[in-house]
Amino acid sequence: MTNNPKRKSQRLSRRKDTLLKKAYELAFFCDVDVAVVLRIRKKGHLITFNSTDSDSWPPSKDDIVSACPTCVEYYTNRATRSFTTHSR
Numbered sequence: 556m557t558n559n560p561k562r563k564s565q566r567l568s569r570r571k572d573t574l575l576k577k578a579y580e581l582a583f584f585c586d587v588d589v590a591v592v593l594r595i596r597k598k599g600h601l602i603t604f605n606s607t608d609s610d611s612w613p614p615s616k617d618d619i620v621s622a623c624p625t626c627v628e629y630y631t632n633r634a635t636r637s638f639t640t641h642s643r
Contacts, residue, residue, distance in 0.1 A: 567595070575604050582606030588613075 571593060582589040583606075590613030593602040605612060 571602060575602075578604050578606070 574593070575591065578589045578591045581587060587606070588609075589604070589606040591602075591604040594600070595602070
């Protein structure tokens with residue numbers, strides 16, 4: 556990857572747009588609530604997307620854990636383990 560600041564900015568913009576588009580599509584086509592928060596580390600800018608205007612959305616981390624503790628545990632463990640290839 557290049558260290559050219561302009562190209563980095565363009566890449567971030569494209570990836571951000573794609574992520575937000577996918578979040579919208581997931582909410583619209585699959586009838587789910589979606590919340591996305593992006594924080595650009597260097598500048599501290601926050602970019603948010605909420606699929607609903609409800610006051611209770613997005614839920615707090617405690618609400619998520621109490622609603623589905625095994626799901627949170629599964630995804631936390633999955634994210635921390637190293638990726639390996641699996642043969643079929």
